[in-house]
Amino acid sequence: MRFQTAAASLLGLAVLPILMPWLEFVLTLAIAKGFAALGVAVLLRAGLISIGHAMFFAASAYGVAFLSRAGVADFALAMLASVLLAASLGVIVGTFLVRYRAIFFAMLNLAVSMVFYALCSKLYGLTGGTDGMAVPIPTVFGVSLPDPAFKSLLYYFSLILMVVVGFALHHYLNSPLGQALSAVHSNEIRLEYLGVPVWAVLLIAYAASAGLAGMGGAIAGFAVGRVVPDFAFWTASGHLILIAVLGGIGGVPGAFIGAVFLELLHSAAVSVTDAWNLIVGAALILVIVFLPSGFYGLMKQEKAPSL
Amino acid sequence: MSSAFIPLLLDSLASAALIFFAAVGLTLVFSVLKVLNVAHGSLYSIGGYLAASLSLFVASRGLNPYFSFVALLLSAALVAAVLGPLLEATLIRWVCGKSEAVQILATFGLFLILEDLQRIIFGVQSYYEDTPMRLMGTTTLGGVVYLNYQLVLIGVALAVIFGLRFLIRHTRLGRLMAAVVADREMAQSIGINTDRIFLLAFSLGVFLAALGGALSTPTSGIAPGLGADTMVLAFAVAAIGGLGQIEGAALASLIVGVARVTAVYVAPEFDAVAPYAAMLVVLLVRPYGLLGTMKIRKV
């Protein structure tokens, strides 16, 4: 049953842009943000809230831009290198941050991302300041594609990557390492007394979550064709949190469902109002107050009584 | 070099004063309500916007320019009187006692709302209204020109520090607050109306933030993004001082003020990074701040 639902949703996602071409960009962006939100959701498992994950999203997109400036035009190489870049940045930042919990963790993530944002905006000579940097269309295995073809390829690549990464992450979360991550949230003292180095469990999760955010950032960079400091702005981190919370703690599909939902809502809302952050903020509060386990959790709850 | 020292000191102290206003409210609310209000920075910028708008109104009506001083204080009081009870009675009271994760998420949602509301109401242009600062004039001492307004900022900050000390140590309200801080359940059980204490403490925190924002407009103006910058800076200061420690916040404001102004004088491109560098150094040595203590779970 779950398999059929998943397969049907994937098929829907694959077919929709053919019927409605304007959706292709929206959905690519949704999946990109879904990756990043998944990163946030991984940390949520340990009870840690990062209000700064847009930094890794942006770092990877800048990575792609710098690579292409340096003459690296290959798509696969750029993807791989920028995800590794984001994950490495995650290791560096995480080494300092995984000592902290709750408020300190959240706010220090915010602080680091704001410094990153300020640097991206101010170092005009390096990053182009608020104008950002162009992300030109790369070659795919040596083949230069025209814009529309590359964008379609990017979309289907993201879709496949979503499935692959989804499975890998599901695997990770069910492994002892992933279960230890949840255990940090439920009883850190017991975990410590089991001889588990909690900092290492968290650092691995932090690096993975940064890598996921980077994966999304690279895709977004290619899709938009440009990276600007706003990629790293704290409100962008806020959107990721909303998606993660909407998706509910833990559910791998939840993050993508949340992302697609929010991105569709966004494209509908921009024509009516520009108060998008206000909507996101209000939605976040509403979800916290009324749906503490998120949309995905809600669906699970509804099924439970019938068992 | 020595001729540069006094202005540097004065600039640092004035900068520290403004930072202190933002941080002390955050840390005060945290110590009493045990809630870290992520939207605290917005209250600072709302105070600033309101003060700038009122000052501009005073100027446009041709009123006595000294009214713009009144406008600064009035706007802070107004923000505290309206937003303090409104936010406390709704969202803040709801998150009180909930897990820290819920507190962070809910007040972060509030932060997004308040920042967007300011953009919608006040627009994206910068406000600059320096009448109060010009009225104050300058003092020339030993060939160096000082802004009198900076002295006022330092004076008000000192007044707030001593005022808070007096409030906490020598008034009934202060003792009730201290009782709630020490043991909330015990305070409740002996009949202290904690809801009222929370409301007053939160509104006081809002007032201090809005006052800081209002006082900052004549020197630095106000532009979009101030709320977020202030929030992070206020947290950095509160974290350096030890979350919930008022004296710690004062000490930390000094450190950050000096770090920031020194950066402006020595390496201007790093002025925005300097406070965080200071925070990083302090937290590496003392992970929970200068006067902070780590909560250890009892086993």
Added chain:
Amino acid sequence: MTSDVILKATDLRVSFAGIKAADGVNIQVNRGEFVAVIGPNGSGKTTLLNICTGYITPGSGSVHLEGAEITGLAPRKIARLGIARAFQIPQLFSDQSVINNIMLGLAARHGLWTALRPLETPARRKEAQDLLELVGLGEDANRISSTLPEGHRKLLDIAVALALEPRLLLLDEPTSGVSALDRFPLMEAIMGAIRQRRISALFVEHDMDVVARYADRVVVWNAGQIMAEGTPAEVFSNDEVLKRVVGVA
């Protein structure tokens, strides 16, 4: 030969805010022994367990595990060296199932890093189930651990500690919070498990009936010092002990 001495704590001193919780304490646990520490409330018995597991570092003195010094190591390092601990208030992964608690303990022993396989493998589940049967929680494997009654939570806490296959088990008031009726069945379950696995144990206890029946040796802790030591029969015939600690005579 030191190999028959599992734990040796020498001249431990620690004080909190001027109060001496331990003031020159020496304690030894030999292989296969079940040693009880008794004493009035607040005399610093839990402090001893906190020192032995690295939760606090003593002001002076040393702790050796099978001859190797472990004083001041982090709890996770000491756990890996072979000391497991059960707590006075059970420390469980309370939102997870009973068997998951055990499987996490087993995974911690097997090493979290080697496994790219899921936490729940058939082999690990069986091992966990066996351990649960051993302490009499076999029926509760799939319950969420926070829904267990207090006595069963204590058993689970001990079982999680046993999952580490420790050389030394530290128990902090295993029968506190458990009804008088359930105390002996609980102790039987614990004793069965540690005897079967030949684990040495040090336990802090306030129930003198439990101590008298199960302990091989009793250490009487009073005001930060050891005031008596010996077999239960010896200790409980000491008038000073009866007056100060047991509260009779």
